[in-house]
Amino acid sequence: MVDNDAADLISISFIDGEYFVFDIEAVKRLRNHHHVAGILVGTLPQVPQQSTFLGLPVQLMPEEAALLVQRGVARIIDEGSSHEVILAVDENDIDEATAKLKINELESTGSESQGQLVSFTTPAISTANRIALSESSVAAVYDTPRFDVYKYLHKRGYFISPGLRFGSQFLAYPGDPLRYHSHYLVRGLGYGEEFSLLELVGSGRLGTGVKKAWMVGGHVPDDDQHKLAALDSSKIIESEGDESIEDFVSFCVEWAGFG
Structure with a gap:
């Protein structure tokens, strides 16, 4: 993990089990520099039931x-x-602050103003003082096949979005989704996890029907990495920066007559 100054970190709001970004500059930074587009979910206040025009948060x-x-x-x-x-905010603090404001007013005017309100504004909490969760809060995601396949594709420059509408875990785009159609319906599996022939055929035909290929892949356990290297050295991915060597195997299924 790369240590950055807290002021440079993008703040991701964790609300009711979901993750959101509210800052437009952070959204642009994620899209332009980190290949993370997210999904716009903010509706128009006056027309909250429509889903044609959506905005922040992402x-x-x-x-x-x-x-x-x-x-x-x-x-x-x-x-x-x-x-x-x-x-x-303690009620006593509010009462004390209100009393101080009242005293200052009397000292400046010499008499009590009739009908003049004394207001007290609770200061908003600063970004620096907001409660940040540790990396352990997302650690459970790291050890899942979904994260393995997501990281594998993201490392190769793909944009990834949810794939529910096409019956898969993810959709993989070769570039910004605003410019490209997705190429793959993606599913991550454990390296030794079995799946049925019916799923293989059905997913392959589904991909063909929507002009995509079905991709399935998984992380190779340490015990099996030497076997994979012996079969095909191209399957071993060189480490980048501070990341450990990632070993991943993937397959694409295309139905006969695809394209």
């Missing part, structure tokens, strides 16, 4: 948030706890 998949935290690009903010901190 919702991230758990795999996106976990990868950004792992690489030292972002931090997870516990918005629930931060909100409680904002609201946990």
